Amino acid sequence: MTTTTPALIADSATSGFRQGTIERRDLRPDDIRIAIAFAGICHSDIHTAREEWGPAHFPLTVGHEIAGTVVEVGSDVTRHSVGDRVGVGCLVDSCGECEQCKDGMEQFCVKPSVGTYNAQGYDGEWTMGGYAQEVVVSERFVLRIPDGIELDVAAPLLCAGITTYSPLHRWGAGTGKQVAIVGVGGLGHMGVKIAAAMGATVTTISRSDAKAADAIGLGATAHIASKDEEAMEAAKGTFDIILNTVSADIPIADYVALLKPAGVVVNVGLPPAPYEIPPGALIGGNRAVAGSQIGGIAETQEMLDFCAEHGIAATIEVVDAADVDAVWDRVVDGDVRYRAVIDTSTITPQV
Ligand code: NAP
Numbered sequence: 001m002t003t004t005t006p007a008l009i010a011d012s013a014t015s016g017f018r019q020g021t022i023e024r025r026d027l028r029p030d031d032i033r034i035a036i037a038f039a040g041i042c043h044s045d046i047h048t049a050r051e052e053w054g055p056a057h058f059p060l061t062v063g064h065e066i067a068g069t070v071v072e073v074g075s076d077v078t079r080h081s082v083g084d085r086v087g088v089g090c091l092v093d094s095c096g097e098c099e100q101c102k103d104g105m106e107q108f109c110v111k112p113s114v115g116t117y118n119a120q121g122y123d124g125e126w127t128m129g130g131y132a133q134e135v136v137v138s139e140r141f142v143l144r145i146p147d148g149i150e151l152d153v154a155a156p157l158l159c160a161g162i163t164t165y166s167p168l169h170r171w172g173a174g175t176g177k178q179v180a181i182v183g184v185g186g187l188g189h190m191g192v193k194i195a196a197a198m199g200a201t202v203t204t205i206s207r208s209d210a211k212a213a214d215a216i217g218l219g220a221t222a223h224i225a226s227k228d229e230e231a232m233e234a235a236k237g238t239f240d241i242i243l244n245t246v247s248a249d250i251p252i253a254d255y256v257a258l259l260k261p262a263g264v265v266v267n268v269g270l271p272p273a274p275y276e277i278p279p280g281a282l283i284g285g286n287r288a289v290a291g292s293q294i295g296g297i298a299e300t301q302e303m304l305d306f307c308a309e310h311g312i313a314a315t316i317e318v319v320d321a322a323d324v325d326a327v328w329d330r331v332v333d334g335d336v337r338y339r340a341v342i343d344t345s346t347i348t349p350q351v
């Protein structure tokens with residue numbers, strides 16, 4: 001037995017969305033049913049559904065920036081109650097027993113972990129994401145949204161927030177550190193806010209100056225247009241941490257050159273092509289190039305609490321379900337300021 005819920009459904013990589021219904025499992029003892037109020041649009045949704053990362057499983061409902069309210073709990077649930085304001089991010093299951101799970105890095109579970117959409121759960125069913133009105137998730141993967149953060153601006157924290165918080169925290173962004181955020185999009189704008197709240201001095205690096213004034217408003221103290229060769233030359237050797245959030249291929253070696261000795265370029269943007277970096281660019285200066293994938297569940301709660309404490313959340317545009325195809329094109333063009341969030345009440349299944 002299952003229940004159905006209105007959802008945005010893609011039937012192929014090129015179909016765009018139709019508004020229909022999808023099934024959610026009946027509650028297991030540790031499950032929570034969430035009425036989804038808002039679902040953020042992450043560029044990973046687009047990479048996945050357009051099969052830029054390889055074949056996807058259709059029909060597909062994407063979305064892993066989920067914010068809503070608990071409407072039903074299973075018999076063994078202890079962490080959340082009906083009426084709680086909660087979120088779900090990129091993960092919905094992991095074994096809970098391996099070294100990575102025990103260390104709070106469920107995303108690297110050896111079983112492996114189960115993504116919120118386009119992944120096969122341990123029961124063999126394909127997961128369907130948050131562009132929908134309800135979702136059923138094990139309580140271990142449900143986050144508490146602190147009072148003071150509205151659900152619409154909270155939704156993007158569940159992916160964009162944790163994906164930038166985790167590497168900034170790990171690599172020591174804080175007072176006295178020069179941090180550059182490359183790409184001022186959904187992830188990038190959260191990176192600016194979080195790094196500034198951590199006490200770092202933040203510079204944004206974007207394709208042009210179009211977002212310069214906004215970047216200062218978000219918490220940056222300087223902005224560089226990457227096409228401005230003089231400005232890029234002047235920035236050489238000046239950053240401790242460079243967080244690359246760009247969804248397209250960029251010349252990573254040009255950014256390695258902007259690091260101080262012992263600095264790091266951390267990549268979270270995930271375009272399909274490999275990086276090209278001459279070894280001498282790393283060896284000269286003990287520089288590092290790293291990657292970072294979302295964050296574990298405990299760290300995601302830590303990030304939400306950090307954002308509440310510092311009065312930060314996403315800067316959003318609320319969009320209707322009927323407009324999501326067009327909004328995806330705007331995301332690819334870097335035109336959204338700075339995260340589009342679907343009001344899921346506007347999903348109207350066509351009969
Ligand atoms: P987004 O909102 O589309 O932002 C990406 C930004 O990249 C754009 O705003 C733009 O910034 C820049 N950009 C786009 N196309 C470009 C091009 N052709 N050349 C140079 N710059 C370009 O995307 P997002 O949702 O933040 O996601 C960014 C990337 O992170 C995606 O690849 C996504 O899959 C990945 N991601 C990774 C993780 C992880 O765990 N590592 C988690 C979530 C997402 P400007 O306009 O400022 O130039």
Ligand code: ZN
Nearest residue numbers: 042044159160
């Ligand atoms: Zn995402």
